[in-house]
Amino acid sequence: xxxxxxxxxxVRGEVCPVPDVETKRKLKTMQxxxxxxxxxxxxxxxxxxxxxxxxxxGEVLTIEEIGPSxxxxxxxxx
Amino acid sequence: xxxQGLLVGILFGVVLQRSRMCFNSAFRDVKFSKDNxxxxxxxxxxxxxxxxxxxxASLGFIKLNPLPFIPLAQIVGGFxxxxxxxxxxxxxxGVTYRIGEGYxxxxxxxxxxxxxxxxxxxxxxxxVNSWFGxxxxxxxxxxxxxxxxxxxxxxxxxxxxxxxxWIIAIIWAIILAxxxxxxxxxxxxxxxxNYITGGIALGIVGIIGYLSxxxxxxxxxxxxxxxxxxxxxxxxxxxxxMEVLGIIVGAFISTLAYKEFKLRVPxxxxxxxxxxxxxxxxxxxAGVAAGCxxxxxxxxxxxxxxxxxxxxxxxxxxxxxxxxxxxxxxx
Numbered sequence: 001x002x003x004x005x006x007x008x009x010x011v012r013g014e015v016c017p018v019p020d021v022e023t024k025r026k027l028k029t030m031q032x033x034x035x036x037x038x039x040x041x042x043x044x045x046x047x048x049x050x051x052x053x054x055x056x057x058g059e060v061l062t063i064e065e066i067g068p069s070x071x072x073x074x075x076x077x078x
Numbered sequence: 079x080x081x082q083g084l085l086v087g088i089l090f091g092v093v094l095q096r097s098r099m100c101f102n103s104a105f106r107d108v109k110f111s112k113d114n115x116x117x118x119x120x121x122x123x124x125x126x127x128x129x130x131x132x133x134x135a136s137l138g139f140i141k142l143n144p145l146p147f148i149p150l151a152q153i154v155g156g157f158x159x160x161x162x163x164x165x166x167x168x169x170x171x172g173v174t175y176r177i178g179e180g181y182x183x184x185x186x187x188x189x190x191x192x193x194x195x196x197x198x199x200x201x202x203x204x205x206v207n208s209w210f211g212x213x214x215x216x217x218x219x220x221x222x223x224x225x226x227x228x229x230x231x232x233x234x235x236x237x238x239x240x241x242x243x244w245i246i247a248i249i250w251a252i253i254l255a256x257x258x259x260x261x262x263x264x265x266x267x268x269x270x271x272n273y274i275t276g277g278i279a280l281g282i283v284g285i286i287g288y289l290s291x292x293x294x295x296x297x298x299x300x301x302x303x304x305x306x307x308x309x310x311x312x313x314x315x316x317x318x319x320m321e322v323l324g325i326i327v328g329a330f331i332s333t334l335a336y337k338e339f340k341l342r343v344p345x346x347x348x349x350x351x352x353x354x355x356x357x358x359x360x361x362x363x364a365g366v367a368a369g370c371x372x373x374x375x376x377x378x379x380x381x382x383x384x385x386x387x388x389x390x391x392x393x394x395x396x397x398x399x400x401x402x403x404x405x406x407x408x409x
Binding site for chain 2: 012013014015016017018020021026041043044047048050052055058063067068069
């Protein structure tokens with residue numbers, strides 16, 4: 001998918017639940033239509049984020065594996 | 079005997095890693111994210127164990143051994159443990175299995191947890207136990223499926239009410255079943271076990287653990303204490319020490335097999351201090367409260383032990399308080 005993210009959040013290495021918390025905090029400050037790129041290596045948060053961001057008006061566009069236990073998630077603010 | 083502990087631990091480690099079960103997340107998500115996925119997984123494991131433990135005890139394979147009821151210790155220790163697991167980034171089993179996944183912070187949290195718990199249980203901090211009083215027991219003429227010491231049994235809801243333990247066990251299982259299948263489950267795309275398969279697998283490992291260790295099902299706190307003591311002194315390794323070692327080995331094998339192994343290091347140096355402080359609080363809390371989230375929640379609630387019910391309530395309250403303090407307060 002060819003979406004240019006407006007912001008990048010690198011939460012690789014962070015302990016539970018920092019990846020979820022930081023992602024939601026960032027989304028809250030964003031404008032409608034903007035896209036957030038999250039770099040993450042915590043599998044539980046990767047699986048929890050698609051549902052979790054809905055409450056702050058986010059929608060996961062893609063989850064791409066970029067390495068061993070590393071993912072790039074693109075989230076759009078609705 | 080101890081090799082069985084290692085095997086059960088490896089099995090437990092694989093299931094924890096594939097199910098991503100974490101009680102820290104389970105308690106927090108249901109309150110702050112309206113996400114009940116992991117709590118339902120835990121509830122199903124507890125349901126399977128409630129029936130399983132009572133069944134294998136009724137068949138005479140084991141005696142049920144509820145944990146000692148020391149109300150003040152379970153209140154204070156439980157709350158401290160609950161706060162500690164938020165700081166440490168995982169519950170006692172969570173930090174243990176994540177060592178096998180390559181989390182450097184979990185090694186620090188696990189060691190500080192184990193060292194503190196060891197100091198509280200028979201070490202230099204042993205005196206703190208006297209602050210919380212003596213265990214409250216009940217005298218039973220016929221202990222039945224329970225393990226009695228001099229006619230005294232650690233209390234459960236059934237012994238408190240003086241009724242057949244199966245009545246309470248079945249009512250509890252029905253309540254859990256209504257929660258699991260009668261309420262809406264948060265959607266989640268998992269790459270490992272889902273909440274049904276993960277919950278059943280965890281419950282079965284718990285029953286195998288009880289049949290193998292005999293004196294109790296699964297635990298973490300006693301295992302860390304034994305692992306550290308047996309390694310650094312003349313003490314011998316025991317079942318539960320090997321079980322904790324097995325969890326790390328099992329999670330490591332599982333992460334390698336599924337290509338999820340990675341050494342993970344946080345960027346902010348403060349995180350290291352935070353997880354060590356979390357481990358110390360958890361070690362103190364579980365040390366005095368007679369158990370952690372595995373001893374009291376996963377293995378203790380199926381007994382309907384008063385100690386485990388009280389400890390679980392304060393684990394949850396401590397968890398909610400610290401999560402609010404760290405992440406919600408400033409918004």
